[in-house]
Amino acid sequence: MKIPENIIIPEEKITRYLLVPRIKDDKSKFLAQAGFTQTNPEELLTAIWQLATTHEVVEDITNEYGTFYTIEGNLQGVNGQNLAVITVWLQSKHGSNFRFITLKPKKD
Template identity: 80%
Template sequence: MKSPDNLIIPEEKLTHYLLVPRIKDDKSKFLAQAGFTQNNPEDLLTAIRQLATTNEAVEDNTNEYGTFYTIAGYLQGVNGQNLVVITVWLESKDDGSFRFITLKPKKD
């Protein structure tokens, strides 16, 4: 399935979660490899949006909140390095919105 054009990617998901160093489940070091830091969250937002609009969304599972999808591909880094990732999205049962949940490194 092609992802909808009106993707919702909450800024706080980037600035208060993905780009913040954490003791457990830290994604900031992984993202820093491609030049994404707390100083340029707009670049990460652009890269996630580009990945989501150029790759297929694959249905994963459904629960009381809606249907979850994954979109895998290359996250184009600001320093020229690309990261292979899987992004997770939720199509809300309530309002039909397509919302970014998280990303993780894709492991082969």
């Protein structure tokens, strides 16, 4: 199944979480390998949107918040490098939109 194009990717997930260096669960160094930095958050947003709207979504779990889905694929980097990732999405019980939750490196 494909995810609808009216997905929600909160800007703060990009600018205040994914691209911010952290002591634990740091994703900024991983994303920097493909040229995604705090100076170009819109590029990461676009790459996530492209991945989400062109790959299959797989239902994961359902809980009190709604149904979680994953999308696996490559983020096309600013510098031409691809990053294999798994993105996590939530379709709330109270709405039909898919909301971006996070991404993580795909381990082989």
